[in-house]
Amino acid sequence: MEQYxxxxxxxxxxxxxxxxxNSExxxxxxxxxxxxxxQLLEVGWQGLKAIQFS
Incomplete structure (x- = not known):
């Protein structure tokens, strides 16, 4: 299990x-x-819009 x-x-x-x-x-x-x-999250800003991807 630890290997996984x-x-x-x-x-x-x-x-x-x-x-x-996008550096933001x-x-x-x-x-x-x-x-x-x-989990890997992508968070930040795209123009004036806050974004979050997971």
Whole structure:
């Protein structure tokens, strides 16, 4: 199980290294290892509009 957890964290972390064309969008990682929940968020601004992707 730990190998799967580590693989998921590595994959999500590698996705945060890709540069967005919009410098106002930030990648955020959320790791809840106690409940095995992992999430990559893209948050920021696109013009005057707040955005969030997960």
């Amino acid at each position: 957890r580590q693989s998921i964290r590595q994959i999500l972390t590698s996705h945060t290294t890709f540069e967005s064309s 969008i930030e990648s955020q990682l959320v790791f809840d290892t106690e409940h095995d929940h992992y």
